[in-house]
Amino acid sequence: MPKLVTVLAAVLVGFAGVAIAHDVAGEHGREEEDAHHHLAEANGVRALHAWTRATDEKTALVFVTIENASGAEIRLEGAESGVAARAELVGFRLKDGEPDFARLPFVPVKPGHVLILQPRGLAIRLSDLDHPLAKGEEIELEFHFDSGHLPMHVQVEATDAAQHSHAGHQH
Amino acid sequence: MSLDLVVRDLVVKAREGRELLSVERLDIPAGSRIGIRGPSGAGKSTLLFAIAGLLRPSSGTVAWGDQRISEMSPGDRARFRRENVGLVFQDFLLFEELSALGNAAIAARYASRSSRRAIIAAAGAGLERLGLKKLGGRRVESFSGGERQRVAMARALANDPGIILADEPTASLDRTSADRLIEDLSALSGGSGRTLIAVSHDAALHARMDRVIDVVDGRPLV
Amino acid sequence: MVPEFWNEFWYGLPVTVQDAIWFALLLLPATLVGIVVVWSYRPFSLVSAMIWRYRWTNALFVVLIAISVGLGVGLIAQERGIRKGTARAAEKFDLVVTAPGSEVQMMLATVYLQPVDVPLLDGRTYDAIAANENVALAAPIAYGDSFGDSSVIGTTAAFVTHLAGDLADGRMFAGLDEAVVGARAGLDLGASFTPAHGVGDAAEEDVHESVSLTVVGRMAATGSPWDRAILVPVESVWKVHGLPLGHAPGREGQIGPPFDPAYFPGTPAILVRADQLWANYALRSEFTTERTMAFFPGAVLSQLHGLLGDVRQVMSVMAVVTQVLVTAGVLAGLAVLIRLYARRLALLRALGAPDRFVFSVVWTYAATLIGTGAVAGIAVGLAAVGVISGIVTARTDILVEATLGWPEFDLVAGFVSITVLMALLPAFVALSRDVITDLRS
Structure with missing residues (x-):
């Protein structure tokens, strides 16, 4: 049930434009596509609030919430992006006391379950970025599932961000 | 290289402006042995430092040959000293933790690469000439006063200077050592064309000099 | 901007060489x-x-x-x-499942043995976890009792081996009244003790008075607070609390899994281990429910770090x-x-x-x-x-x-x-x- 609410809210947000709420928040200039920016869906697989951090480095981690409403188990296998030479699925671990990310072949998501890519957990690692990422920018990214690809906009947040700036909003 | 000393209208003032030394005219031919004597505080040492180029006079001229050291920069005066002057002090001023040879050849540490060997050789020869050959490798901290002053002599000779300036060289020595040092000082100057100027209270020293200049109240009685 | 070739050169160097160059610079x-x-x-x-x-x-x-x-x-x-x-110290704790609450508190309790009073996970939950195809090891970690400075933890033999490898001395516990001690627990093989209910000053010594456990084995050192712990079969913990023993009637003497959900009294935490790193993430997603919380102690620790x-x-x-x-x-x-x-x-x-x-x-x-x-x-x-x-x-x-x-x-x-x-x-x-x-x- 809560997922249905989420979907309904997202659709509502799409229709209403919700420009008002975001104007109040003062965070974005491109409101017309806002809901579309933060939500992508294909074959019952939804990706919500994709984000990454501003950086001058060559790598960045992309986080997202993935909901599997498809009725079958799906596998998140990786991603691709025009701004990076490589995009791969990685998992956090402590290696000798230092944070480290290990490459993962895939992660399955059972039907009706949610997979959250978040700091100190799963992430899509972009390597060899072709330009530094600035806060407020958006980059294009395509998630790869065994069931198909899911293109999406990734919001670039502050360098020290811990979550998407719209997380908690009812999309 | 022997140089005649010419001093004209020399005035040296203390920092607060008091006049320490005033020399209207002083000529010392190269190769002379000169004693300087006078009461304490009369300005003997100041005269010595002035002709060594250790201080810049308020006015007047000090010239060794054609080198007017009174008008030189501190760096040029230092160069003049390391090329032409050997200095001997009352309390030796040696590096206690260095060997006799290390002290005598101290100039090798800052000399140009090409002259280092010559300095060390001259320092060794000086020690030998002064009867310290056997002690050359030993630290000077165990040396007697006479031995120390002879090490200081060897140091003064290591750059084969045309001028030896000595400030009370015998004052810290017993009579026997003092007499021996006077002998050495006298033998190493004069006939060799090397000028010796020694400030001293020691009559025995002055007796061996070619000429003795009395300094009273900052003025040499010429 | 740093030229591309420089980046490639620099990041291509071995880390030690990079460090040495930094030092030299x-x-x-x-x-x-x-x-x-x-x-x-x-x-x-x-x-x-x-x-x-x-x-x-x-x-x-x-x-x-x-x-x-x-x-x-x-x-x-x-x-x-x-x-x-x-x-x-947290290395062996791949994924921990507890009742919903504070991840930090649960981590401190499970990994570093700083016990807290928490709701128990029931037999159905344990069974679902143990039966999952990706789970290689699902071990109850039942804390709450103590003896002196040592926590007494109810678990399974498989967990003991997972935690510290082969025993340094003695043998694995095989009965309700047997225990394996950590390397620094201060109990000799053959020693007997009566666990107290609770830990530290709050421990109530007389509650379990009728129970006496004997040390039969000693773990190798792990460099963690578990070195001071006493590990017993989880059935033993249930027994001293007068609870069912996790197995159906007729199998009361059994030690270790499988447990019967109907007779499983509960455990505050379950250690879950998968053979593949990716499977841990899948398991975390699956065990994050309204009644259970799944977390990676390493990630929580990293957050604290x-x-x-x-x-x-x-x-x-x-x-x-x-x-x-x-x-x-x-x-x-x-x-x-x-x-x-x-x-x-x-x-x-x-x-x-x-x-x-x-x-x-x-x-x-x-x-x-x-x-x-x-x-x-x-x-x-x-x-x-x-x-x-x-x-x-x-x-x-x-x-x-x-x-x-x-x-x-x-x-x-x-x-x-x-x-x-x-x-x-x-x-x-x-x-x-x-x-x-x-x-x-």
Whole structure:
């Protein structure tokens, strides 16, 4: 049930434009596509609030919430992006006391379950970025599932961000 | 290289402006042995430092040959000293933790690469000439006063200077050592064309000099 | 912008080489100054003679520098050692499932044995986890009882082996009244004890009075608080609390899985291990429900380390500032100390030594004290780190093996470069002195 609410809210947000709420928040200039920016869906697989951090480095981690409403188990296998030479699925671990990310072949998501890519957990690692990422920018990214690809906009947040700036909003 | 000393209208003032030394005219031919004597505080040492180029006079001229050291920069005066002057002090001023040879050849540490060997050789020869050959490798901290002053002599000779300036060289020595040092000082100057100027209270020293200049109240009685 | 080829070159280098290059770069200012100042001169034996002349005074300065460097270096190394030690202690805890609550609190309870009162997970939950195709090991971790300083933990034999490998001594528990102890638990094989309900001051000793357990095995050291723990079959914990024993009637004597959900009284935590890293993430997603919370202790710990990271930066800055201040004090002292050498320096200048030579003598003297102090400081740091690590290990049971690494060496190199540049100051001061005044003093 809560997922249905989420979907309904997202659709509502799409229709209403919700420009008002975001104007109040003062965070974005491109409101017309806002809901579309933060939500992508294909074959019952939804990706919500994709984000990454501003950086001058060559790598960045992309986080997202993935909901599997498809009725079958799906596998998140990786991603691709025009701004990076490589995009791969990685998992956090402590290696000798230092944070480290290990490459993962895939992660399955059972039907009706949610997979959250978040700091100190799963992430899509972009390597060899072709330009530094600035806060407020958006980059294009395509998630790869065994069931198909899911293109999406990734919001670039502050360098020290811990979550998407719209997380908690009812999309 | 022997140089005649010419001093004209020399005035040296203390920092607060008091006049320490005033020399209207002083000529010392190269190769002379000169004693300087006078009461304490009369300005003997100041005269010595002035002709060594250790201080810049308020006015007047000090010239060794054609080198007017009174008008030189501190760096040029230092160069003049390391090329032409050997200095001997009352309390030796040696590096206690260095060997006799290390002290005598101290100039090798800052000399140009090409002259280092010559300095060390001259320092060794000086020690030998002064009867310290056997002690050359030993630290000077165990040396007697006479031995120390002879090490200081060897140091003064290591750059084969045309001028030896000595400030009370015998004052810290017993009579026997003092007499021996006077002998050495006298033998190493004069006939060799090397000028010796020694400030001293020691009559025995002055007796061996070619000429003795009395300094009273900052003025040499010429 | 950094050119592409440089990036490729730099990141292509082995990490050790990168570290070594950094270290060399940090030392570079000191090295360059040294070369420029000393070029074409030979001040060294003169400097060692000067140092020897006032050796005790100089030794005091070296000791001051060494202590300040040692403390700074020790502090940073210690912080890293504690980070690594706590991480190592959590290494075996891939994924932990508990009732929903604070991840930090649950981690402290499960990994570091700082027990709290928490709701229990029921048999159905345990069964669902144990039956999952990706789960290689699902072990109940039932804490709450204690004996003396030791937590008494109910679990399974498989977990004991997972935690510490083969037993160092004795054999695995095989009955309700048997126990395996951690390497530092202080109970000998064959010893008997009665667990108390609760832990520490709150322990109620008489509750389980009728129960007596015997130690039959000892685990190898793990470098974690588990070294002080006593591990018993989870059925034993249920038994002393008068609960069902996890197995259907007729199988009451069984120790270990499979458990019957209908007779499973509950456990505060379940350790879950998958053979594949990816499977852990899938399991986490699956076990995050309204009634269960699944978390990675490593990630929670890393978050705590992240908080400490800010403290660490402050600490590093403080360490550097302290050292620079101490050195500023030392250099001021040096400027005074130079007076001791004033006559010898004046003599050199009277003999006609170039100012640059006298400058090089004074600077080399100061740089020697600083360099010696820095190297001695590394030794002091090593000693301090050894002592503090021992104390931390003894008090927390978390094995802390702090060693000096590149960050510390970089700190020392930076320190040497800064202070050696600062040492140019007393060298200038020495040159400004009046030769004749010093000769006559």
